[in-house]
Amino acid sequence: MKEISLHGSRILIGEAVANIHKYLPSSHVVIITDGNVRKCYSELCNVFPTIEIETGEQHKTLNTISYIASELVHLEADRQTFILGIGGGIVCDVVGFAASIFMRGLPFGFVSTSLLSQVDASVGGKNGVNYKGYKNMLGVFAQPQFVICDPQSMATLPQKEFAAGFAEIVKAAMLASASLFGYIENNVEKALQKDPQTLEHLVYEAVKIKADIVAVDEREQGERRKLNLGHTFAHAIEKNTPLTHGEAVSVGLCKAAQLAVMLGLMSAKEQKRVENILQRLTLPTAVDIPNSALCDAMRKDKKKSGTNIHVVLPITIGHCEVREIAIAALNYLMSVDKTVVIL
Ligand SMILES: NC(=O)c1ccc[n+]([C@@H]2O[C@H](COP(=O)([O-])OP(=O)(O)OC[C@H]3O[C@@H](n4cnc5c(N)ncnc54)[C@H](O)[C@@H]3O)[C@@H](O)[C@H]2O)c1
Ligand SMILES: [Zn+2]
Numbered sequence: 001m002k003e004i005s006l007h008g009s010r011i012l013i014g015e016a017v018a019n020i021h022k023y024l025p026s027s028h029v030v031i032i033t034d035g036n037v038r039k040c041y042s043e044l045c046n047v048f049p050t051i052e053i054e055t056g057e058q059h060k061t062l063n064t065i066s067y068i069a070s071e072l073v074h075l076e077a078d079r080q081t082f083i084l085g086i087g088g089g090i091v092c093d094v095v096g097f098a099a100s101i102f103m104r105g106l107p108f109g110f111v112s113t114s115l116l117s118q119v120d121a122s123v124g125g126k127n128g129v130n131y132k133g134y135k136n137m138l139g140v141f142a143q144p145q146f147v148i149c150d151p152q153s154m155a156t157l158p159q160k161e162f163a164a165g166f167a168e169i170v171k172a173a174m175l176a177s178a179s180l181f182g183y184i185e186n187n188v189e190k191a192l193q194k195d196p197q198t199l200e201h202l203v204y205e206a207v208k209i210k211a212d213i214v215a216v217d218e219r220e221q222g223e224r225r226k227l228n229l230g231h232t233f234a235h236a237i238e239k240n241t242p243l244t245h246g247e248a249v250s251v252g253l254c255k256a257a258q259l260a261v262m263l264g265l266m267s268a269k270e271q272k273r274v275e276n277i278l279q280r281l282t283l284p285t286a287v288d289i290p291n292s293a294l295c296d297a298m299r300k301d302k303k304k305s306g307t308n309i310h311v312v313l314p315i316t317i318g319h320c321e322v323r324e325i326a327i328a329a330l331n332y333l334m335s336v337d338k339t340v341v342i343l
Pocket of ligand 2 (some may be wrong): 120249
């Protein structure tokens with residue numbers, strides 16, 4: 001088991017869920033989870049009062065927060081209540097937000113059960129819900145006391161959801177570690193077979209990269225923006241297709257690399273390596289949606305400032321830069337090459 005500390009949050013990689021009692025306070029504990037995950041952790045959910053939320057991005061809303069609040073009132077939760085979120089990225093985002101605003105903030109922790117939430121969503125203190133169709137528009141920064149990342153959780157995770165998590169690992173490697181990228185290239189088969197040691201290494205390295213960035217910029221004033229690599233595109237893709245977040249990130253990473261090549265910042269050879277690794281990890285690398293719909297969604301992205309948009313561009317594998325691009329210029333680039341779906 002390896003531990004990474006981040007702003008008071010303990011991220012426990014390789015810790016077994018069976019050891020959860022070591023981290024829970026003796027006070028009143030309430031579990032919040034979704035229906036799929038509850039079935040996998042029914043023993044734990046039988047020990048503590050459990051609130052079950054609906055699955056799916058369409059339920060990452062204020063209605064769900066309101067439902068949780070009403071259930072917490074019903075359970076007579078108070079400031080001594082500890083909230084334990086068990087689930088993937090959606091549960092973690094919703095639970096972190098609900099716990100942070102209920103009675104102005106209850107302590108909380110996560111058992112992070114999807115690969116994507118282990119490497120990204122449950123780490124870093126960002127949480128929140130979608131609002132009026134905009135991703136993560138309402139939320140707060142608040143750190144869980146602990147995050148348990150047990151590789152055994154992957155056993156019940158559907159293969160499609162499992163593969164989606166690799167998109168955020170590839171993102172982390174593209175951002176900061178050519179050696180992690182090389183490790184993925186050399187261990188794709190073992191990773192896809194859910195080999196626990198390979199997974200533990202990948203989760204640890206990806207979390208370390210994220211934690212190092214968040215440690216210097218918790219509130220996304222500068223360096224943390226890099227974590228949005230591929231996400232400006234991904235959020236627009238998620239809104240316009242049935243792809244999951246991780247799948248949309250995979251396409252978004254390819255689009256960011258294509259844009260970097262068009263701007264003369266990245267070599268075509270490195271772009272190909274990005275596409276190849278994502279394909280080998282069984283992830284989508286392109287999507288067929290009208291440019292106009294994606295442009296419109298990107299224009300409305302909450303990360304835009306004025307007429308410009310911040311885009312994270314890969315320069316080489318292991319190094320990215322944030323560039324401000326006029327939306328008009330992005331539109332122009334998108335219309336230049338009709339074979340490139342987004343650009
Ligand atoms: N806050 C952040 O910094 C951050 C970062 C990245 C992503 N996110 C958010 O995370 C969300 C995506 O997370 P996700 O991909 O984990 O989606 P998810 O939470 O919907 O989980 C995927 C599916 O797998 C099921 N599941 C989860 N763990 C399981 C397990 N161990 N066994 C069986 N089934 C299991 C869930 O019920 C769900 O149906 C998006 O909303 C995204 O915006 C947040
Ligand atoms: Zn993401």
